[in-house]
Amino acid sequence: MNTCEVLIVGGGPGGSSCAWKLRQAGVDAVVMDAAVFPRDKVCAGWITPQAVSALQLDIAEYRDGRTLQDVTGFRTGVIGGHLTRTTTYNRVVSYAVRLCEFDHYLLERSRARLILGSPVTTIRREGAGWVVNEALRASMLIGAGGHFCPVARWLNQPAATPRDAPLVVAQEAEFLADSTPADAEAAEIPALYFYRDLKGYGWCVRKGQYVNVGVGRLDPRALPAVFARFLDFLRGTSSCPPLGNPRWRGHAYLVRHARQRRVLDGGVLLLGDAAGLAYPQSGEGIRPAIESGLLAASTIIDAKGHYDRDSLEPYAARLTDRFGDGSTEVEWPSLVPARVRSALAPLMLSLPFVARRIVLDRWFLRASELPLDLALRRAG
């Protein structure tokens, strides 16, 4: 039987970031993933500067042979509305990447031992450690397998996702844009079109030769209908290339909320989507996955081989320090009655102050938050 110190289940941005930091500290880490990389992933691929900073990503090196689109502005509006506001910045405020490239790059960079094309099917305790798939023994187990992570299910029996949990349901496609839309200049600027109830939004994001189109909603009812309505609307705009007939793919994931999943026990930690950490207003999950991966690795390094519950408990406090306790994310959409919200949404979103300061700076870019590496350095 194979052995390792730390087994990370899932090689997405969360798992690979954790592995990267562990390997830097000389910890023997294995990443096991059901997929063979590079693999396709349902995700729009929008990343923020905080994520880039936490990863110490060399932008010039990454760009060499991969797609990385600088984002210096956004277009915002309401689905079905006539007004689209363009907000620009005098600096790069985000990037758009292709997840198949990004995740592969991070996984290779981690220098962890990789076991790919191997879904985790069985998990059992053996003494203070773990046996996975009856083939691999580990002292410490990390659940980084996304929303349906088998470690999260094991740790949160009987139900990893309570019925009323705030679940983002999403559908998207990424395809080569083989013709230029009428308004080619606008097409370069990512568009965010909100549902009138502000429970979600659709996007159209250009990344080099590719376009990613999709919707995400915090309300799972009637997704096919609202998705179809969004596509009809998009086809009527001048900035979206012909949609053709791409393969639309769906996925779901939890946002951080007050009754979050149990994220640790003796010898086990969850991170990223497995822990349900995405931001509720934007659905951004890549940065929380990366940051929680780094925080999980620090906790393991600090534990110096003692993986009992008490030694791992600081991880929960680190998540709360960084992402809040899930109860403070109430914003005006949930405070204003639904009917008033729907009536006011087009007007509110057309106001420059609301578009820039609330929607973009506060909800999407979380501009007041320092990157994790700087925040930790400041905290000493």
Ligand SMILES: Cc1cc2nc3c(=O)[nH]c(=O)nc-3n(C[C@H](O)[C@H](O)[C@H](O)COP(=O)(O)OP(=O)(O)OC[C@H]3O[C@@H](n4cnc5c(N)ncnc54)[C@H](O)[C@@H]3O)c2cc1C
């Ligand atoms: C349509 C859509 C658009 C999105 N757009 C954005 C965006 O633009 N920006 C953003 O920040 N966030 C976005 N998100 C959210 C983001 O994709 C996730 O939050 C993020 O990828 C989570 O990373 P992770 O490492 O936790 O998990 P994942 O990236 O999901 O990685 C989990 C890995 O675990 C593996 N795995 C799963 N089960 C098993 C198993 N049984 N055994 C072994 N391996 C397993 C999978 O193969 C996968 O490689 C989007 C999500 C969706 C659905």
